[in-house]
Amino acid sequence: MEKAQVNEWKEKLPFIEKVIAGEEVLWLNPLVESTSTGLPKTGVTAENVKDASDRLKRFASYIERVFPETIATKGIIESPITAIPNMKEALAVQYGTEIPGNLLLKEDNALPISGSIKARGGIYEVLIHAETVAIEHGLITTADDYAKFADLEFKELFANYKIAVGSTGNLGLSIGIMSAKLGFNVTVHMSADAKQWKKDMLREKGVTVVEYADDYSKAVEEGRRQAEADPSCHFVDDENSLDLFLGYAVAGERVATQLKARGTVVNKDNPLFVYLPCGVGGGPGGVAFGLKLAFGDAVHCFFAEPTHSPCMMLGMMTGLHDQISVQDFGLDNKTAADGLAVGTASGFVGKTMEPLLSGCYTIGDETMFKLLKLLTDTERIKLEPSALAGMTGPVQVIRENVNNATLANATHLVWGTGGSMVPEAEMDLYYGMSGK
Ligand SMILES: *Cc1c(COP(=O)(O)O)cnc(C)c1O
Numbered sequence: 001m002e003k004a005q006v007n008e009w010k011e012k013l014p015f016i017e018k019v020i021a022g023e024e025v026l027w028l029n030p031l032v033e034s035t036s037t038g039l040p041k042t043g044v045t046a047e048n049v050k051d052a053s054d055r056l057k058r059f060a061s062y063i064e065r066v067f068p069e070t071i072a073t074k075g076i077i078e079s080p081i082t083a084i085p086n087m088k089e090a091l092a093v094q095y096g097t098e099i100p101g102n103l104l105l106k107e108d109n110a111l112p113i114s115g116s117i118k119a120r121g122g123i124y125e126v127l128i129h130a131e132t133v134a135i136e137h138g139l140i141t142t143a144d145d146y147a148k149f150a151d152l153e154f155k156e157l158f159a160n161y162k163i164a165v166g167s168t169g170n171l172g173l174s175i176g177i178m179s180a181k182l183g184f185n186v187t188v189h190m191s192a193d194a195k196q197w198k199k200d201m202l203r204e205k206g207v208t209v210v211e212y213a214d215d216y217s218k219a220v221e222e223g224r225r226q227a228e229a230d231p232s233c234h235f236v237d238d239e240n241s242l243d244l245f246l247g248y249a250v251a252g253e254r255v256a257t258q259l260k261a262r263g264t265v266v267n268k269d270n271p272l273f274v275y276l277p278c279g280v281g282g283g284p285g286g287v288a289f290g291l292k293l294a295f296g297d298a299v300h301c302f303f304a305e306p307t308h309s310p311c312m313m314l315g316m317m318t319g320l321h322d323q324i325s326v327q328d329f330g331l332d333n334k335t336a337a338d339g340l341a342v343g344t345a346s347g348f349v350g351k352t353m354e355p356l357l358s359g360c361y362t363i364g365d366e367t368m369f370k371l372l373k374l375l376t377d378t379e380r381i382k383l384e385p386s387a388l389a390g391m392t393g394p395v396q397v398i399r400e401n402v403n404n405a406t407l408a409n410a411t412h413l414v415w416g417t418g419g420s421m422v423p424e425a426e427m428d429l430y431y432g433m434s435g436k
Pocket of ligand 1: 279284419
């Protein structure tokens, strides 16, 4: 984008100055509307999400068979919701803002198989591809027991097929681990900022890792180019995949079941606020979509982005979505938050969520590290830095009393997006990064 255009945007939306200055800001989406009118505008339906949910149930017997850590949940890949009352008190002290409602943490850090939110969409997309190929070859029907996917004939079939993905790390882990387990030939194209331990772990599991000196967008672009040249290769398109989105969206009905089980009421008078760390947008977008399906107007969803990478906020604010980058506005897209260092948001997710998202806010890296230490100290829960981006949401939203966020019977659900795969030594380094 030309400099003149940036200046035009500054005049039109003075708020943008604060975003460009790297301040921690809350932006409320003026286009959010009632779920009853907003959902039909998206082109994604409840049936689409139900189809994904049913597919994950079909695969549960297979998942349980090959990933014993899922035996307790009978092959359903799900994480607990945990109350964090000590953190709630600590946040109130830290920010001088009471949090009158309930504060809960969705522990996707503890998701089995790949330890991050990517175990929802990423694994789902690999499963749907495996199912499609197996049905095409007459190896299975949807009425069969999918535990058969662990049989040798499936592995032999999938060895003729390739799966590729571009990733800063966590998506690569999910796609790589699941694809390799099924027997696919899988390549993960990784950006320069991807951690060494993630590359090592993938290579150990038989995944081909290709490294790039550039950022995430370049790794994705190159991965896509190579995959397109090969008809036997399925490219997982983090920027445009409906399947990824649907895999994430299944979380909505699961959260509804979990909240009900713990006696947390959600309705118009007992609103639910959800804070989701956002990179390219598929994970938080899909989850928020599923939550809107499950709770309608009783849920208010917010995306959290690093102050250096607010691609979704800028894309939605200007309505230009994937036509602009944070670099266009002079931001450097440099953040320690793995998975959130994304300069250009998914246009598909931005447009889909336009009528449904309540807002976006930004958070500085220092704040994420401070909160990482605080959560470890108060609750003994270890998250990776990105996963803390959701944690200032309640403070931001309560300060401005958005949608009656100050109600004592409101529930604030912070989505902890990852952590359990991070090696102990790495986690200790994160803990030590806090200046306080
Ligand atoms: C990928 C990721 C996100 C964001 O998901 P997107 O689909 O990229 O928006 C948030 N937190 C963690 C830990 C992630 O790995």
